[in-house]
Amino acid sequence: MTRELSYRLSQSGRCVVEMRGASKTYPNGVRALDPISLQVREGDFATLLGPSGCGKSTLLRMTGGLTSPTAGSVALWPESNASEQPAQRSDVTRAARGDGHSPGLAFVFQHPTLMPWASVERNVRLPLDVSGDEHGVAAKLDAALNLVALHDFARVYPRELSGGMQMRVSIARALVTEPRLLLMDEPFGALDEITRNRLDREISELWAKRALTVMFVTHSIYEAVFLSTRVLVMSARPGRIAAELEIAEPHPRTDAFRTSERFARLCQRLSAMLVEASEDSVDARVRSR
Amino acid sequence: MTRRATRWLAPAAVGAGVLLSWQGLVTAFDVPFYLVPAPSLVAKTLVQDAPLLFSALLVTLQITALALLLSVVFGVAVALVFVQSRVIEMSLFPYAVLLQVTPIVAIAPLIIIWVKNPLAALVVCATIVAIFPIISNTTLGLRSVDPGLADLFRLYGAGRWQTLLRLRIPSALPYFFAGLRVSGGLALIGAVVAEFVAGTGGTSSGLAYQILQAGLQLNIPRLFAALLLITLTGVAIFALVSIAAHLVLRRWHESELAPEP
Numbered sequence: 445m446t447r448e449l450s451y452r453l454s455q456s457g458r459c460v461v462e463m464r465g466a467s468k469t470y471p472n473g474v475r476a477l478d479p480i481s482l483q484v485r486e487g488d489f490a491t492l493l494g495p496s497g498c499g500k501s502t503l504l505r506m507t508g509g510l511t512s513p514t515a516g517s518v519a520l521w522p523e524s525n526a527s528e529q530p531a532q533r534s535d536v537t538r539a540a541r542g543d544g545h546s547p548g549l550a551f552v553f554q555h556p557t558l559m560p561w562a563s564v565e566r567n568v569r570l571p572l573d574v575s576g577d578e579h580g581v582a583a584k585l586d587a588a589l590n591l592v593a594l595h596d597f598a599r600v601y602p603r604e605l606s607g608g609m610q611m612r613v614s615i616a617r618a619l620v621t622e623p624r625l626l627l628m629d630e631p632f633g634a635l636d637e638i639t640r641n642r643l644d645r646e647i648s649e650l651w652a653k654r655a656l657t658v659m660f661v662t663h664s665i666y667e668a669v670f671l672s673t674r675v676l677v678m679s680a681r682p683g684r685i686a687a688e689l690e691i692a693e694p695h696p697r698t699d700a701f702r703t704s705e706r707f708a709r710l711c712q713r714l715s716a717m718l719v720e721a722s723e724d725s726v727d728a729r730v731r732s733r
Numbered sequence: 734m735t736r737r738a739t740r741w742l743a744p745a746a747v748g749a750g751v752l753l754s755w756q757g758l759v760t761a762f763d764v765p766f767y768l769v770p771a772p773s774l775v776a777k778t779l780v781q782d783a784p785l786l787f788s789a790l791l792v793t794l795q796i797t798a799l800a801l802l803l804s805v806v807f808g809v810a811v812a813l814v815f816v817q818s819r820v821i822e823m824s825l826f827p828y829a830v831l832l833q834v835t836p837i838v839a840i841a842p843l844i845i846i847w848v849k850n851p852l853a854a855l856v857v858c859a860t861i862v863a864i865f866p867i868i869s870n871t872t873l874g875l876r877s878v879d880p881g882l883a884d885l886f887r888l889y890g891a892g893r894w895q896t897l898l899r900l901r902i903p904s905a906l907p908y909f910f911a912g913l914r915v916s917g918g919l920a921l922i923g924a925v926v927a928e929f930v931a932g933t934g935g936t937s938s939g940l941a942y943q944i945l946q947a948g949l950q951l952n953i954p955r956l957f958a959a960l961l962l963i964t965l966t967g968v969a970i971f972a973l974v975s976i977a978a979h980l981v982l983r984r985w986h987e988s989e990l991a992p993e994p
Contacts, residue, residue: 505884508888509888510884510887510888549888550888551884551885551888553881553884553885555881557879557881557882557884557885559882559899559900559903560985560986561903561906561984561985561986562903562985570885570889570899571889573899574886574889574890574891574895574899575889575890601984601985602985603985621889
């Protein structure tokens with residue numbers, strides 16, 4: 445079953461991510477993603493929401509150039525950059541060589557993924573060190589540490605920090621290059637709810653303040669509603685985008701929004717869409733909930 | 734009593750107990766010194782034969798240190814070559830294993846014939862014994878990179894060198910030190926074994942040669958004294974390597990964290 449759905453909701457901004465029929469089949473024959481076509485525009489906070497194993501992480505990694513699509517194409521800033529034509533981007537050998545590197549891009553992983561042998565400061569400045577960009581390192585580092593309120597912990601080692609603080613370091617590292625597109629793969633999945641809510645709020649503020657474009661992966665309906673401008677609902681095996689919901693609530697969002705009736709209604713709608721998506725899909729185990 | 738004090742006092746008490754009963758038993762049963770010398774006699778011999786034994790110790794130390802140094806230099810170099818490509822590793826690893834499984838006693842005579850300088854011959858033998866743990870552990874360490882961090886380096890366009898220096902080598906350090914701990918002991922064993930083989934040919938004057946001579950002359954107290962020096966050397970090497978590992982890893986690696994009180 446190959447279904448292609450195309451989503452173009454926020455037509456306002458420039459196109460940042462463009463996928464055209466991008467699919468992923470693993471060498472062992474497992475089909476992770478059906479052909480997917482989507483656009484993410486400048487200023488979007490686009491969330492991929494779906495059950496475990498629906499391929500949302502794969503979709504995000506494909507966007508970041510960490511894995512290449514089996515067929516179809518993925519392009520970042522397709523309008524501005526002629527050299528990054530879709531056909532080239534999906535070239536398997538390029539991705540395998542690790543040339544998928546795009547300067548305006550940052551990735552926050554599911555785990556903090558910090559270097560245990562390096563202090564917070566050295567972890568955060570890693571992207572600058574690697575790119576050899578020595579211009580204004582101190583100022584950028586200061587700014588990134590301040591954004592996540594970690595300035596007093598610059599010389600501390602990761603293992604001396606709590607899980608939430610480690611995640612903050614990871615976010616500071618992503619922001620230090622002043623990226624235009626931020627990809628986040630269930631960044632707060634392993635944290636307790638209180639910490640998670642606080643970090644969600646901080647990310648929401650950052651997104652509004654820095655005019656970021658964010659692609660966010662989660663399996664939490666609440667998180668999706670709280671953060672997003674658009675939620676792409678995915679279904680599993682093989683993964684595909686089954687539906688989309690626009691969350692046209694004002695930003696920055698506060699804890700008051702979290703307890704509002706509108707929030708509850710949006711969660712209900714999204715929940716219903718998720719159930720429908722999984723009923724629709726080949727694998728209907730989610731229905732038994 | 735604190736945990737720290739127990740850690741030192743308990744083994745010290747066991748050691749003292751063993752020495753005292755050894756002394757007591759030898760005296761009580763009037764065991765002849767050419768069979769089992771009393772600890773006091775061993776100590777006396779150590780002082781008496783100090784010039785002979787310590788110059789022998791110096792020779793053995795020299796061989797051990799050189800062998801360990803060569804093992805580290807070549808072992809790490811080989812590991813770095815191995816991780817460049819799986820094909821290289823697959824082609825060469827069997828020969829590293831070959832080196833490891835061949836008993837040094839069997840090839841030492843050949844090396845002693847081939848290498849003219851006796852000291853160099855012994856160093857080569859000891860290096861062959863000591864190098865394998867460094868190669869295998871460092872290779873494993875260089876490969877044991879957190880896949881998330883590897884992705885991150887790829888994402889930021891890090892080159893081969895940057896990835897090696899900033900990611901692979903730091904990741905490999907705990908593994909390297911685990912290998913070094915084993916290799917330190919093996920370098921000493923290799924030096925002693927090589928000296929034994931060379932000693933039967935009449936060359937060299939390290940501690941093992943002294944043990945060999947003392948055995949032939951039934952000078953058992955001197956044999957014990959030389960044995961004591963070798964053991965202490967082994968302990969000292971282990972302690973030095975452990976301290977080095979602690980200094981490098983203490984701030985971040987689980988193996989060097991202080992235990993919870």
